[in-house]
Amino acid sequence: MTETQELEQLVKREYKYGFTTDIEQEIIPPGLDEDVVRMISAKKNEPEFMLEWRLSAFRQWKKMTEPEWAHVHYPKIDYQALSYYAAPKSQEELDAEAPESLDDVDPKLLETYEKLGIPLHERAALAGVKGANVAVDAVFDSVSVTTTFKEKLAEAGVIFCSFSEAVENHPELVKQYLGTVVPQGDNFFAALNSAVFSDGSFVYVPKGVKCPMELSTYFRINAKNTGQFERTLIIAEEGASVSYLEGCTAPQRDENQLHAAVVELVALDDAEIKYSTVQNWYPGDEEGRGGIYNFVTKRGECRGDRSKITWTQVEAGSAITWKYPSCVLKGDDSVGEFYSVAVGNNYQQIDSGTKMIHLGKRTRSTIVSKGISAGRAENAYRGLVHIGKTATDARNFTQCDSLLIGDRCGAHTFPYIEAKNASAQVEHEATTSKVSDDQMFYLRSRGLSEEDAMNMVVSGFCKDVFNELPMEFAVEAQALLAVSLEGSVG
Amino acid sequence: MALLEIKNLHAEIDGKEILKGINLSINAGEVHAIMGPNGSGKSTLCHVLGGRDGYEVTQGTITFDGHDLLEMETEERAVAGMLLGFQHPVEIPGVKNIYLLKEALNAKREAQGLDEIDTFTFMKQVRELVASMDMDDAFLHRGVNAGFSGGEKKRNEILQMLLLEPKLALLDETDSGLDIDALKVVSEGINRMRGEERGIILVTHYQRLLNYVEPDFVHVLYKGKIIKSGDKTLAHRLEAEGYQEILEEAS
Amino acid sequence: MRQGLPDWLKTALPQTAAAPATIARTAREQVETLGLPGLRDEEWRWTNIRAIQRGNFSAPAGVGADIEPAIRLPLDNPLRLRFIDGVFQGVPNDAPEGLTLTALADADEATRQAAFSPKPAPSVENPNDALVTLNTAMAREGVVIDVAANATIERPIVIEWLDGATESVMSHPRVLVRLGQSAKATVVEHIETVGDQPAWRNSVIVSTIAANAALTHIALGLDGASRLATERSFASLERDARYHSYNVQLGGQMIRREYDIHVGGSGAHTDLIGLMMPRGKQVLDTHTRITHAAADTTSNEHYRTIADDAGRGIFKGRILIEEDAQRIEAYQSSNNLILSDNAEIDAKPELEIYADDVSCSHGATIGRLDQEALFYLRTRGVPLAEARGLLIAGFAQEVIDEIPLVELRDWLSIRLEERLGEQDLAGHETE
Structure with a gap:
């Protein structure tokens, strides 16, 4: 076996979250028309403004065509063959309200989250097991199952709940901010999401409040032949700050499943939002069968002066990933950051990156992207740095590196740089290389097994990004890359 | 039984024979210097002993501490107690030195059936060694060799040896690129490793290092063969007379 | 979204062209559907082709042969190949040994075949290639430069593009440069406006460089406030061949210059060096594509842009490394300065890599003096x-x-x- 083949074997990993939960579900029949949109809205007891908003999105979507510019290939999706709403039945019976306590939650669901290692029991969390001091919102298929630590957050004035609850209990906030960062007709998938989204997370941090704990959402797709369309909205008022973590898994299925989420972030003056993702949707098998189509629109707006938005992502799963978490830097002196590790193996396809739109004065952005390609994966970084006419003294720094493992994968870099202001300073650097034989030999001559040596080099390659993750997720991310730097000495 | 026994070693790279019948026997407690002009096969010998891909051994045997070395993977050689000090240590960005040290030490301990070292003991030991090599603690948290000067890289190699305590240390051109101060520190490190239980091979072009680390035996490698062996006076002769004299004498 | 072929262009499509009959016929059919590239085409997102679309250009009717360039380049005993509004003025009679110059109209079938079959082959999928296809359908003028094996041509071969002599004229000239094994030659494009009439030149140069041969190709776009140009250079390299390109663009209303370099033989190397200095309302745009199709090949690309007034500088460079093209070293940099708040720089350095044993990097900077x-x-x-x-x-x-x-x-x-x-x-x- 050649060294390359060995390396390829090393990066092959089994998907350990591939189980399904046998739970009675309510799934509406496949197909999409205005009646379906109305049905979703009705099931959620939404106020009129939400229905109108959805219908307007749906009408725009009907006129749009699916984009084809990304460096990904997949058979045409039949949008009429998908079901647009799936909910655990027991949940449905609770009058579409989130459960008051965990006792109301189907034990099978709790079991699912246990398997995923996600703590939903507040008591357990308080007792200091993994996940302590992290408030969790769990979204199962399209519906938010439970949100923990609600009371403690409420004391601080922080609202953290499912999107449905927010529509019901805080309609004025939803009305004020929904669609202001990602408009309904922004793109094909955002329009579809706007029409049919069923749930998601909502976070509101009032003026001057530092959110007392990390907020976390775990997304799980379970039902067959359904699309998952969740919507997340995070608002940080003047001087507020919040760190939000998102994790995703799905069962192993032979057919592809569509996930088209929208995330909107709004940061007012001096506010700070840190949004971290460890995306581990089912990537499909070694032959490229099955897996999630992850077509996601994520965008944050630094609306206020001196505001800051940081996106950190570890993209390890999904058959196809197509996402560009972006920052619109409107406020003067606002800061946008994007740190990404994207790993593609087997037949995975990734087209991901970011957009940094500089509009305010002295706005700054940093992009660090690390792409790893193995097997027959195609991994593309696509990014835009735009320095607008009004963005005097704006700065961007971009570092974009690709690592190749094996000679049948692809690594691509497509950065767009636009500058319309003479004071702009933009620096973009990109490299592509493989793990060098010298590095492998050096580490092995120090007694490390080939696997450990490989892991060490790869994790070193990703270090700049892992450093940006909250501790909890950094550990998960490292494990995800099969890296064992035990003890984290020093 | 000798610690390292090389018999009639022939090796080639890309079909070109570089080593043409090397015989060498090294016992624990001995320091051997292998000297030779550029292109004589010094680095090839080091790489073959280290188990680097791309070198084909066509004839001969190597026995290390009772094992058939040629049957062992690179990392197996390392945990069995042979450590190669590189002429040009590679840079591995993002991987902290301290991680590598700990991983390497634990790999060796695992092979010996020992538990992983506890962090406190490990850090204490490492800090002492770092100080002894006239290095700064901060260096432990930098990427392996990343952005190191030539001298720092070589100190790092010796530091690893001091920590991993190999049975056989194989130092390839460790003195190249060192200023006099660094040379002294590195030499002190090597001298500290000298001992009854350990063999050391110094591979070098110049006699300079040997002023600080006195070898028990000196071998002259030329065109893939050891053409002359002797004690430390041979190195002095090489310094004084150059390779040409010795080569003529040997042929 | 393509813009259709404007009527004035449709009516200008000739019945006969310099391309061999079947190639010309196919191209004529294709251009009708391809039309001109538009802003919605990814490759044209930064460059507006409207000035051409609305230009209502016509083929040159006949021009005075006495037009001389205003600028004298300090070249040593050059061989001049003059095009006035795209009309070739004839081959000089003092070509040195080893060099054969032939008007495209006089070239034999096989040569014309070569002139219209560049590598990599243009594809109808690619909107850029609509302009190449248009050139194929329209080209009547051109020249063939043949350098014999082992010949070294010391005298620079200068292609003079003298544009704008007559009103609203367009031209679609085609040039073929062939270097035999171990041959060496230098081709200089002298690009100058000789009148103040709007003009559009859509030229294509196809170069084939045999084993161990070296072509130096210098393009000098010297001025022109109303000059529109879409220029395409193809070069294909065999084993150990060299292609050195220098592209200096100092003016023009809208200049889109594209390089397609096919590094197809092991040991081959290409350099692409460029400087663009748009000012006024000029748009100077260079797109390059380097395809490493063979193992052990190298490329080095270095472009700089200085944009002033309301000028716009655009650089897009793609490095494509094909599957199994191992041991590639490719380096690309794009450095840019903006001198005015109304100026704009757009850059897109791209890497597309399908082999693993490669060492590739690119860097792009805007606005940073040391x-x-x-x-x-x-x-x-x-x-x-x-x-x-x-x-x-x-x-x-x-x-x-x-x-x-x-x-x-x-x-x-x-x-x-x-x-x-x-x-x-x-x-x-x-x-």
Whole structure:
């Protein structure tokens, strides 16, 4: 076996979250028309403004065509063959309200989250097991199952709940901010999401409040032949700050499943939002069968002066990933950051990156992207740095590196740089290389097994990004890359 | 039984024979210097002993501490107690030195059936060694060799040896690129490793290092063969007379 | 979304062209559906082709042969191949041994076949190639430059594109450059406006470089406020071949220049060096694509742009490494300066890699003069504006310095100095 083949074997990993939960579900029949949109809205007891908003999105979507510019290939999706709403039945019976306590939650669901290692029991969390001091919102298929630590957050004035609850209990906030960062007709998938989204997370941090704990959402797709369309909205008022973590898994299925989420972030003056993702949707098998189509629109707006938005992502799963978490830097002196590790193996396809739109004065952005390609994966970084006419003294720094493992994968870099202001300073650097034989030999001559040596080099390659993750997720991310730097000495 | 026994070693790279019948026997407690002009096969010998891909051994045997070395993977050689000090240590960005040290030490301990070292003991030991090599603690948290000067890289190699305590240390051109101060520190490190239980091979072009680390035996490698062996006076002769004299004498 | 072929262009499609009959026929059929590229085409997102779309250009009716370029390049005994509004003025009769020059119209079928079959083959999928296809359908004028195996042609071969002599004229000339094994030659494109009439030239140069041969290709776009040009250079390299390209663009209303380099033989190497200096409302745009199709090949690309007034500089460079093309070293950099708040720079350095044993990197910067150098100059007493001026001139000079013809290099340096002397280099650094 050649060294390359060995390396390829090393990066092959089994998907350990591939189980399904046998739970009675309510799934509406496949197909999409205005009646379906109305049905979703009705099931959620939404106020009129939400229905109108959805219908307007749906009408725009009907006129749009699916984009084809990304460096990904997949058979045409039949949008009429998908079901647009799936909910655990027991949940449905609770009058579409989130459960008051965990006792109301189907034990099978709790079991699912246990398997995923996600703590939903507040008591357990308080007792200091993994996940302590992290408030969790769990979204199962399209519906938010439970949100923990609600009371403690409420004391601080922080609202953290499912999107449905927010529509019901805080309609004025939803009305004020929904669609202001990602408009309904922004793109094909955002329009579809706007029409049919069923749930998601909502976070509101009032003026001057530092959110007392990390907020976390775990997304799980379970039902067959359904699309998952969740919507997340995070608002940080003047001087507020919040760190939000998102994790995703799905069962192993032979057919592809569509996930088209929208995330909107709004940061007012001096506010700070840190949004971290460890995306581990089912990537499909070694032959490229099955897996999630992850077509996601994520965008944050630094609306206020001196505001800051940081996106950190570890993209390890999904058959196809197509996402560009972006920052619109409107406020003067606002800061946008994007740190990404994207790993593609087997037949995975990734087209991901970011957009940094500089509009305010002295706005700054940093992009660090690390792409790893193995097997027959195609991994593309696509990014835009735009320095607008009004963005005097704006700065961007971009570092974009690709690592190749094996000679049948692809690594691509497509950065767009636009500058319309003479004071702009933009620096973009990109490299592509493989793990060098010298590095492998050096580490092995120090007694490390080939696997450990490989892991060490790869994790070193990703270090700049892992450093940006909250501790909890950094550990998960490292494990995800099969890296064992035990003890984290020093 | 000798610690390292090389018999009639022939090796080639890309079909070109570089080593043409090397015989060498090294016992624990001995320091051997292998000297030779550029292109004589010094680095090839080091790489073959280290188990680097791309070198084909066509004839001969190597026995290390009772094992058939040629049957062992690179990392197996390392945990069995042979450590190669590189002429040009590679840079591995993002991987902290301290991680590598700990991983390497634990790999060796695992092979010996020992538990992983506890962090406190490990850090204490490492800090002492770092100080002894006239290095700064901060260096432990930098990427392996990343952005190191030539001298720092070589100190790092010796530091690893001091920590991993190999049975056989194989130092390839460790003195190249060192200023006099660094040379002294590195030499002190090597001298500290000298001992009854350990063999050391110094591979070098110049006699300079040997002023600080006195070898028990000196071998002259030329065109893939050891053409002359002797004690430390041979190195002095090489310094004084150059390779040409010795080569003529040997042929 | 393609813009359809404008009527004026449709009616101008000729029945006969220089391309071999079947190629010309296919191209004529294709252009009708391809039309012209539009803003919605990814490759044209930054460059507006509207000026051509609305240009209502016609083929040249007949031009005076007595037109001379206003600019004399300091070249040693050049061989001039003059095109006035795209009309070829005939081959010189003093070609040295080893060099054969033939008007495209006089070339044999096989040669014309070669002239219209560049590698990599243009594809109808690619909107850029709509312009190549259009050239194929329209081309009647052109020249074939043949350098025999082992011949070294010392005299520079100068293609003079003298545009704008007559009103609203368009041209679609085609040039074939063939270097035999181990041959060496230098081709210089002298691009100049000779009248103030709007003009559009859509030219294609196809170069084939045999084993161990070396082609130096210098393009000098010297001026032109109303000149529109879409220029395409193909070069395919066999084993150990060299292609050295130098592209200096100093003016033009809208200049889109594209290079397609097919590095197809092991040991081959290409350099692409460029300088663009848009000012006024000029749009200067260079797109390059380097395809490493063979193992053990290298490329080095270095482009710089200085945009002033409401000028716009666009650079897109793609490095494509095909599957199994191992041991590739490819380096690309794009450095840019914006001198005015109305100017714009757009850059897109791309890597597309399907082999693993590669060492590739690219870098792009905008707006960053070396602050340390600036500081150093100021500590030596040079005022800020002058210090900036020195560094900006140095920034451009570094590209000029790469040009292998000494006289040309010196001449360009002086021109550059004059040019920067007319511009405000004060900049944004605070005192």
